[in-house]
Amino acid sequence: MYQKLVLNLTFIFIIAHSTALKAEVDQSHIETEYRKFKKTFQSILELSIQNKQGFLDQFSKLYSDLINQQKDFEKLEGETLTPQGNQMAFDLEVLRPLQTLADNKANVDSCQEADRMQSFNIANPDSETNESKSPVSKIDDFINKAIKSICSK
Amino acid sequence: MEISLFSKQIRLLLIAYSFLPTHLYANTAPQCISGSSKNLHLAGQFNDAKKNKIVSQILQKYKITTPQTNESATLADCPTCHANAENTKSLSDMAAKLLPQDNLQIDPECISAAHKIKVPTTYLNCPSETRKKPPQNECMTEEMIKYQSAAITEALKCVKSETQFPISINSIFEMYTNESGFKPNYSSGAGTGLGQLTSIFVKDVHQKGRGLETLKKVATSSSSHCENFKTIAGQDISNKPNFEQKCKFISYGEGFERNILYTLIGLNTLWSKDLEPVMRSYINAHKDHHDMRSIKELVTLNAYGAGGPRSARAAAQRLLRLKPEKFLENLTQPMVTTEGHNLTRYILRIKEKQNQLIDLFPVNATVNFKKLGSSACIKNSF
Secondary structure, three states: OHHHHHHHHHHHHHHHHHHHHHHHHHHHHHHHHHHHHHHHHHHHHOOOOOOHHHHHHHHHHHHHHHHHHHHHHHHHHOOOOOHHHHHHHHHHHHOHHHHHHHHOOOOHHHHHHHHHHHHHHHHOOOHHHOHHHOHHHHHHHHHHHHHHHHHOO | OHHHHHHHHHHHHHHHHHHOOOHHHHOOOOOEEEOOOOOOHHHHHHHHHOOOHHHHHHHHHOOOOOOOOHHHHHHHOOHHHHHHHHHHHHHHHHHHHHOOOOOOOEOHHHHHHHHOOOOOOOEEEOOOOEEEOOOOOOOEEHHHHHHHHHHHHHHHHHHHHHOOOOOOHHHHHHHHHHHOOOOOOEEOOOOEOOOOEOHHHHHHHHOOOOOHHHHHHHHOOOOHHHOOHHHHHHHHHHOOOOOOOHHHHOOOOOHHHHHHHHHHHHHHHHHHHHHHHHHHHHHHHOOOOOOHHHHHHHHHHHHHOOOHHHHHHHHHHHHOOOOHHHHHHHHOOOOEOOOOOEOOHHHHHHHHHHHHHHOOOOOOOOOOHHHHHHHHHEOOOO
16 A cells, blocks of 8 residues: 555656656747747848848748748747747737838839838837837838838839 | 895896897806816817817717707898798708617717826817817817717718728727827827827828728718718818828817728728738638637737737737637737737737726716626617
8 A cells, every 4th residue: 555655656756757847848949949030030130231132032031931930939839828939920020021022022012011011110119118229129220221222222 | 225226236237138149148168077167178179160060960960969050050140030940940850850860889978987087198279289288187078978979989880881890889999098088189299189090000091002992982982871971081082181280180070080080990901901811711710709709809909009010910920829719818918028028018008998997987877887898888889
């Protein structure tokens, strides 16, 4: 009887320990995947906007990398909604004006649409986080410059 | 002796009173449901606007008051016309009884309570466009509050008759409560009027491939609910209103009504152009689910607030993998990002304002807001 109890307790301990270990592994996976996404995101912001076609081609490639990285990340997340996953979804939306340009080879209509989207984004600041100093305002500056540079040529 | 002197004075007073122009004493000070009777600018502007065709027709359609028209003022100067006028009046009364009348959808008691919400920035006097600093407690009469309810009801019915508008009237009530507390002349730096419209939002309503399609539908609508709004839509298509002239989005008679119309068209654009494409397959997969209507409403409202369409789309995109009940549950919770954004901030802010509203109802209120929330404010929902 006593032996059976010890056996059961040992079994429960092993299960609990392995679950905690899995959560730690998942958390570290989540951080790794998020950093990977952010690295790709950052490389978009470092693209040169001097060459219109070159920029659009490189952007398209990196943007599809971001989409795939987000998909992999969400598989890791399961039904949990992590702040990292929320940030990734937001980052993809921030880049959407440029994606519109890239998908349509920066034709007149897509230039208008990208400009409209970006105007909407800037007109709706997140006042609680003091948008003028937040990272997203610097990204918005980059996107503004990219739209102006690409669409003026 | 003293009595006769006193009665002589009274007689003189009465004679003097009889020589006063009637409008100086016939119209007693308006009864303010909320705000101060010392602050009558908005009430005065509304009174003047009752001569306007749009205002008078909405007042009449919703049986709020007999409209004060230029025609009736002329009749007052023409005693021989009175008999005809009486006949016409009784005919129009008969017609009003025979024709179906529209009911106010938002309980005026709720608008009155929402009007008590304090808003921090400036107000505009129209037509002068002079700014006033807070505290401002503009007098709102029962008639004005009922008119606001009627104009919103009418505009919503109009836009719904022409589009797949996703938002119900109780959510519209919640949104206007949050935006301006139903103060039509509230104008912050960026936002203007009842719906706190921004220049980019107004531009979006006029943009081809965005809101212009709906504006044109309203302008050519055959729906009786669009009768008044098609005038505004039609003239705005040919001559786009200048957003710098704020009273064009504030004044009763056209501006206030334009503000409502543009809010609704803009919301419809956000839904149909920005959000529905993200959610299309999810909606098809769960079209019979009882939470779908609330999901569509909240997702669209989320795009209206600070954070705009990109936060709303990001939030929706994140929740698509969940079942509708979980989607809805998470949409009403903070969805914070690692860089400090909250993707559902506007929805939460609306809920906070609704909580503030509970304490602003009078003790003897007939509306059970505390128990039922904004749905207690809706009558004869359509």
